[in-house]
Amino acid sequence: MSSDPGGPAAGAPVVASVVAVEGLEKAYGPVRAVCGVSFHVPAGEVVGFLGRNGAGKTTVLRILTGYLGADAGSVRVCGFDVEAEPLAVKERVGYLPENNPLYPEQRVGDFLHFAARARGLRGPARHAAVDRAVLATGLESVYRRPIGECSKGYRQRVGLAQALLHDPPLLILDEPTSGLDPMQASGIRELIRSLGRTKTVILTSHVLPEVEALAQRVLILHRGRMVADAPLAELRQAQVRHAVRVCARVPAEALEELLRAAGVRELVRRASAFGDGVAALEGQVQAGPEALERIGGEALARGIALLELAPQRASLEALFQRLVGEDAA
Amino acid sequence: MKAWVLARREWRSAFETPVAYVFLALFPAAAALFFFVLGGFFAQRSASLRGFFAVLPSLLIFAAPTVTMRLWSEERRGGTEELLRTYPFRVRDLVLGKFLAAFGLLAAALSLTAGVPLTVAWLGEPDPGPIWGGYLASLLLGAACVAIGLFFSACTRNQIVAWILGVMALVFFNGIHAAATATAVPTWLGRLLLELDFGTHFRSIVWGVVDLRDVLFYVAATVWFLCLNGLVLEQRRWP
Numbered sequence: 001m002s003s004d005p006g007g008p009a010a011g012a013p014v015v016a017s018v019v020a021v022e023g024l025e026k027a028y029g030p031v032r033a034v035c036g037v038s039f040h041v042p043a044g045e046v047v048g049f050l051g052r053n054g055a056g057k058t059t060v061l062r063i064l065t066g067y068l069g070a071d072a073g074s075v076r077v078c079g080f081d082v083e084a085e086p087l088a089v090k091e092r093v094g095y096l097p098e099n100n101p102l103y104p105e106q107r108v109g110d111f112l113h114f115a116a117r118a119r120g121l122r123g124p125a126r127h128a129a130v131d132r133a134v135l136a137t138g139l140e141s142v143y144r145r146p147i148g149e150c151s152k153g154y155r156q157r158v159g160l161a162q163a164l165l166h167d168p169p170l171l172i173l174d175e176p177t178s179g180l181d182p183m184q185a186s187g188i189r190e191l192i193r194s195l196g197r198t199k200t201v202i203l204t205s206h207v208l209p210e211v212e213a214l215a216q217r218v219l220i221l222h223r224g225r226m227v228a229d230a231p232l233a234e235l236r237q238a239q240v241r242h243a244v245r246v247c248a249r250v251p252a253e254a255l256e257e258l259l260r261a262a263g264v265r266e267l268v269r270r271a272s273a274f275g276d277g278v279a280a281l282e283g284q285v286q287a288g289p290e291a292l293e294r295i296g297g298e299a300l301a302r303g304i305a306l307l308e309l310a311p312q313r314a315s316l317e318a319l320f321q322r323l324v325g326e327d328a329a
Numbered sequence: 330m331k332a333w334v335l336a337r338r339e340w341r342s343a344f345e346t347p348v349a350y351v352f353l354a355l356f357p358a359a360a361a362l363f364f365f366v367l368g369g370f371f372a373q374r375s376a377s378l379r380g381f382f383a384v385l386p387s388l389l390i391f392a393a394p395t396v397t398m399r400l401w402s403e404e405r406r407g408g409t410e411e412l413l414r415t416y417p418f419r420v421r422d423l424v425l426g427k428f429l430a431a432f433g434l435l436a437a438a439l440s441l442t443a444g445v446p447l448t449v450a451w452l453g454e455p456d457p458g459p460i461w462g463g464y465l466a467s468l469l470l471g472a473a474c475v476a477i478g479l480f481f482s483a484c485t486r487n488q489i490v491a492w493i494l495g496v497m498a499l500v501f502f503n504g505i506h507a508a509a510t511a512t513a514v515p516t517w518l519g520r521l522l523l524e525l526d527f528g529t530h531f532r533s534i535v536w537g538v539v540d541l542r543d544v545l546f547y548v549a550a551t552v553w554f555l556c557l558n559g560l561v562l563e564q565r566r567w568p
Contacts, residue, residue, distance in 0.1 A: 028568055062411070065415040066414070066415060067411050067414050067415050067566070068566050068567075068568075069566035069567050071567075087417045087419070090415055090416060090417040091417045093415070095412075095415045097408065097411045097412060097415070099408055101407055101408030101409045101410075101411055101412055102409065102412075103342060103407070103409055104407075105342055105345045105346050106338075106341070106342055106345065107345075110341060114334065114337075114338045114341075115416070117334040117337075118331070118334050118335075118413075118416040118417070118418065119416065119417065120331075120417065146345070162412075
């Protein structure tokens with residue numbers, strides 16, 4: 001597969017991956033922050049980059065954007081080596097750093113024009129780019145306000161707007177919704193979703209459902225090492241056990257007996273949506289339809305009418321906890 | 330040029346806060362105060378600006394780090410350095426942009442001290458040669474002072490520390506020869522320190538003919554510290 005990442009790419013090598021990282025190493029003094037990380041991101045993919053605090057996510061992103069230098073390994077963005085041709089890489093990346101650093105005394109519009117100039121945009125092209133970014137992020141009402149006087153939600157949008165100005169083929173967003181209220185976060189998510197239709201996006205987040213909703217693929221970093229790199233759908237299937245939820249209008253004990261007989265393990269009592277007199281239980285089963293058929297057959301044999309028999313989708317959270325949850329630091 | 334993009338932002342930012350206005354008011358006021366009042370201009374009963382250009386270097390020693398102290402340290406403290414360094418700027422564009430912003434502000438403050446020579450010209454007839462020479466020397470010395478102040482701002486995330494280090498370095502460079510002659514150093518060392526002393530070249534430009542070597546000394550000092558500044562920034566990619 002070849003792709004043209006767009007932008008001022010005259011002379012850019014034809015590349016299959018927008019991001020190609022091989023054997024990346026980075027240490028801060030004696031602390032090895034990134035150990036031998038490799039991954040590729042094809043054009044047009046939205047990738048969720050996960051890991052606990054201190055796992056090395058931000059360090060990897062900072063190396064991708066050229067802010068930090070790697071100790072070993074290579075990073076190519078749109079075919080350009082980040083050490084050999086840093087300007088070519090920086091021209092093609094829109095970056096929202098962690099904690100969204102901005103100049104508080106500067107007005108929103110002034111800052112965006114500065115960022116556009118820094119991106120090499122001039123004259124009418126600069127004005128058009130700023131107008132487009134302001135419109136896309138909904139910043140019209142705070143355009144003349146000093147950034148330091150804007151709400152956190154608006155500041156986050158300013159951070160996104162500066163990353164979009166030059167219409168980059170690759171967006172790197174480090175915790176784009178952190179610290180936002182639910183409404184603001186969902187607004188930003190919508191924006192990222194629409195950007196993801198035309199751009200390659202790498203985003204980190206601590207909100208796992210958010211990554212599930214936005215990303216097609218997840219990379220999980222744990223203590224500087226890549227512990228998972230797969231499409232979300234594949235990760236879900238790789239889960240050996242699935243959760244199942246069962247409700248019936250019988251005493252909880254009777255339902256428990258039924259489920260044990262059907263081979264369901266790790267039973268947990270839950271509140272039922274049907275009110276009193278209805279037992280609701282969740283448990284773990286082997287993946288596949290057979291386990292559910294066994295439960296149905298067992299219920300039939302005992303003359304219990306099931307109100308609910310629902311497989312629970314394996315959540316990213318469960319997977320994440322399995323991969324990085326043990327040996328909590 | 331990319332450096333102007335950054336210099337422009339720094340200027341706008343300086344004038345969004347009272348800092349630039351306060352500086353532009355205080356610097357000429359201090360220059361006039363030191364010359365007319367504390368320097369005893371009226372007592373000497375001669376229209377000479379000797380005292381004015383004798384006091385300017387001391388003012389620059391304190392003024393230059395004041396202008397430069399926040400330029401890098403605040404970027405680092407506020408995290409905006411990450412933004413700057415991931416925009417397509419070369420390191421030399423960043424250093425030059427910061428330098429131009431600070432030097433521009435200092436040059437503006439220097440030009441506002443023109444009231445002093447104009448007053449003297451109104452009172453008497455000063456020799457114009459040393460006035461032009463004095464301003465040229467002040468600009469050159471100012472550029473070197475700004476480069477040194479900027480370098481120390483890049484070395485710390487605390488702007489007060491940057492200011493103190495800058496002032497200490499400038500006091501050192503402006504007084505090494507005087508300090509050396511007070512202690513018994515070998516003649517060759519004394520001569521070397523005389524050449525390295527910022528004040529030597531300043532007096533030479535103000536009171537003699539403009540010698541290209543004196544001009545080049547300040548240019549070289551400025552370029553040297555700007556290069557060191559760039560090295561500090563490069564080095565920081567491997568913390």
